[in-house]
Amino acid sequence: xxxxxxxxxxxxxxxxxxxxxxxxxxxxxxxxxxxxxxxxxxxxxxxxxxxxxxxxxxxxxxxxxxxxxxxxxxxxxxxxxxxxxxxxxxxxxxxxxxxxxxxxxxxxxxxxxxxxxxxxxxxxxxxxxxxxxxxxxxxxxxxxxxxxxxxxxxxxxxxxxxxxxxxxxxxxxxxxxxxxxxxxxxxxxxxxxxxxxxxxxxxxxxxxxxxxxxxxxxxxxxxxxxxxxxxxxxxxxxxxxxxxxxxxxxxxxxxxxxxxxxxxxxxxxxxxxxxxxxxxxxxxxxxxxxxxxxxxxxxxxxxxxxxxxxxxxxxxxxxxxxx
Ligand SMILES: NC(=O)c1ccc[n+]([C@@H]2O[C@H](COP(=O)([O-])OP(=O)(O)OC[C@H]3O[C@@H](n4cnc5c(N)ncnc54)[C@H](OP(=O)(O)O)[C@@H]3O)[C@@H](O)[C@H]2O)c1
Numbered sequence: 601x602x603x604x605x606x607x608x609x610x611x612x613x614x615x616x617x618x619x620x621x622x623x624x625x626x627x628x629x630x631x632x633x634x635x636x637x638x639x640x641x642x643x644x645x646x647x648x649x650x651x652x653x654x655x656x657x658x659x660x661x662x663x664x665x666x667x668x669x670x671x672x673x674x675x676x677x678x679x680x681x682x683x684x685x686x687x688x689x690x691x692x693x694x695x696x697x698x699x700x701x702x703x704x705x706x707x708x709x710x711x712x713x714x715x716x717x718x719x720x721x722x723x724x725x726x727x728x729x730x731x732x733x734x735x736x737x738x739x740x741x742x743x744x745x746x747x748x749x750x751x752x753x754x755x756x757x758x759x760x761x762x763x764x765x766x767x768x769x770x771x772x773x774x775x776x777x778x779x780x781x782x783x784x785x786x787x788x789x790x791x792x793x794x795x796x797x798x799x800x801x802x803x804x805x806x807x808x809x810x811x812x813x814x815x816x817x818x819x820x821x822x823x824x825x826x827x828x829x830x831x832x833x834x835x836x837x838x839x840x841x842x843x844x845x846x847x848x849x850x851x852x853x854x855x856x857x858x859x860x861x862x863x864x865x866x867x868x869x870x871x872x873x874x875x876x877x878x879x880x881x882x883x884x885x886x887x888x889x890x891x892x893x894x895x896x897x898x899x900x901x902x903x904x905x906x907x908x909x910x911x912x913x914x915x916x917x918x919x920x921x922x923x
Pocket of ligand 1 (some may be wrong): 609610635674777778
């Protein structure tokens with residue numbers, strides 16, 4: 601297939617391009633400012649927030665399929681106002697998605713896959729692990745409303761257009777992973793009982809699932825996460841150890857609320873993770889790192905100055921490389 605990858609120079613985009621090329625696909629990859637990161641594909645500069653430019657780029661490329669992997673999360677700092685950090689990403693998820701879908705329609709492209717996010721989005725009631733069918737949070741916290749709305753918009757618009765939404769877990773395996781510094785500096789604590797559940801996925805596994813979705817996925821939503829959704833109190837100490845950092849601090853909810861705000865408390869105590877059963881069943885996807893327990897050890901070994909011993913099978917990229 602001839603595949604148009606928007607956001608090909610990012611953490612997932614670079615790995616996806618590598619794997620698509622390894623599978624014999626032809627790739628046109630777009631970037632905002634890091635074209636040098638795109639290897640083996642035709643690199644095209646594109647601002648996804650410029651709908652006319654998106655239209656031109658897609659019509660010119662004449663692809664068989666389009667993948668939307670553009671976010672603006674490099675160098676992002678988490679703050680009390682969650683939505684502020686996600687403002688541009690939210691626009692890429694709303695305006696950017698709409699521009700790509702409109703261009704796809706005009707170009708007659710029916711195969712469309714877009715990046716969404718899996719955990720922390722579901723109703724914070726009932727079971728701690730949710731499927732694609734379970735309801736999203738009907739009343740997100742005020743500081744997170746715009747980000748929730750942007751993800752809902754992307755999910756809805758892509759599914760309505762007959763496309764595929766991949767709700768990825770928290771990515772790890774990139775050197776600019778936003779959790780590394782806070783965990784090293786013990787700035788990411790276990791809040792209260794630490795019962796909030798996260799789902800993770802290694803970037804190489806996320807890219808592999810994306811290739812499968814492009815080749816054989818059916819329209820709809822797929823959770824692309826590893827096999828072990830886990831509460832913060834379990835995964836955070838393992839990540840700290842993998843990074844060679846001291847164990848995380850514990851803080852009561854009221855202290856976390858005062859310092860970091862309501863969203864941080866909800867993420868640490870009540871958020872839900874998701875199940876990958878549908879992606880495994882329907883895409884035939886088997887994550888190479890079924891659990892973050894092993895994945896963190898391998899991905900973060902480089903950050904302790906130890907060799908990871910891990911060579912990506914299908915990707916030229918390796919865990920810990922700067923992308
Ligand atoms: N599910 C998750 O947990 C998740 C999801 C996404 C990202 N992340 C993490 O966030 C960190 C940063 O991600 P990243 O390195 O991929 O960087 P990023 O800044 O999120 O960029 C992603 C891609 O979008 C492109 N882009 C940015 N603004 C754009 C615009 N206005 N129009 C078109 N394309 C645009 C970037 O191009 P240029 O690079 O050329 O500017 C890049 O190709 C990484 O550690 C990553 O793992 C996590």
